[in-house]
Amino acid sequence: MSAIQLENVSKIFPPAKKGLFGQASGPGFQALKDINLTVEHGEFFGLLGPNGAGKTTMISILAGLTQATTGRATICGYDVIADYKNSRRALGVVPQEIVYDPFFTVRETLRLQSGYFGLRNNDDWIDEILHNLGLSDKNDTNMRALSGGMKRRVLVAQALVHRPPVIILDEPTAGVDVDLRRGLWEFITRLNREGHTILLTTHYLEEAEALCGRIAMLKAGEIVALDTTAALLERVGGDDLEEAFVRIMHAEK
Numbered sequence: 001m002s003a004i005q006l007e008n009v010s011k012i013f014p015p016a017k018k019g020l021f022g023q024a025s026g027p028g029f030q031a032l033k034d035i036n037l038t039v040e041h042g043e044f045f046g047l048l049g050p051n052g053a054g055k056t057t058m059i060s061i062l063a064g065l066t067q068a069t070t071g072r073a074t075i076c077g078y079d080v081i082a083d084y085k086n087s088r089r090a091l092g093v094v095p096q097e098i099v100y101d102p103f104f105t106v107r108e109t110l111r112l113q114s115g116y117f118g119l120r121n122n123d124d125w126i127d128e129i130l131h132n133l134g135l136s137d138k139n140d141t142n143m144r145a146l147s148g149g150m151k152r153r154v155l156v157a158q159a160l161v162h163r164p165p166v167i168i169l170d171e172p173t174a175g176v177d178v179d180l181r182r183g184l185w186e187f188i189t190r191l192n193r194e195g196h197t198i199l200l201t202t203h204y205l206e207e208a209e210a211l212c213g214r215i216a217m218l219k220a221g222e223i224v225a226l227d228t229t230a231a232l233l234e235r236v237g238g239d240d241l242e243e244a245f246v247r248i249m250h251a252e253k
């Protein structure tokens, strides 16, 4: 049983409705085309692709936030639709968008998140997460009083409160300073060493090159490369992953 599995997953977003009677304005948009992907337990996996390639759509399907039009997705063997509760329990997602409740402090936010998973007395683990993300001194700070980078740290913390075996990070280092980047990657690498499966999307390709054992590249909803980072670099050539990425994205199909 794999950590993450997508079998023949396609996603067509319905067309926007317009007019008095809400007529469909077009054929809809195909964001994912017949995706087959397996991530094994313990992998540090990179999902790369240009803006609009379909990365967030794929993550939303795995998190049960968007339904695939066709195909099937599982987390630790749990179907993301039929067995939503178990699949969601096995997964921690750090979303790309910064969303938060402005009425709570950092600790209250994390206690609330723990409550969603039925976890009481989770403060020891919350303390450890806060420490590792450099947030200990923001414990009692209201969410709206945090800087953008600090709010992002809280999103990471929220994804980890229930100690999920699979962690998906959707561009977690966008807009965060060098210190947090380093701290965050140390912490995530440690979690990976302890057995957590990590799926990361990022536009910082040097981060992906340093961290990910295997990489999938998405282009216009299709997987155009899938291999170990080392094999990709060797096969495509170039000095680094950024050059390999550019070559793959510009290659004719």
Ligand SMILES: Nc1ncnc2c1ncn2[C@@H]1O[C@H](COP(=O)(O)OP(=O)(O)OP(=O)(O)O)[C@@H](O)[C@H]1O
Residues within 6 Å of the ligand: 013, 014, 029, 030, 031, 049, 050, 051, 052, 053, 054, 055, 056, 057, 058, 096
């Ligand atoms: N709710 C929606 N309705 C219609 N189209 C959508 C919807 N959500 C996403 N799309 C379209 O699907 C495509 C894939 O979007 P997605 O957000 O998955 O890309 P991405 O690879 O995560 O991009 P980025 O790197 O910019 O975050 C885009 O063309 C986007 O406009």
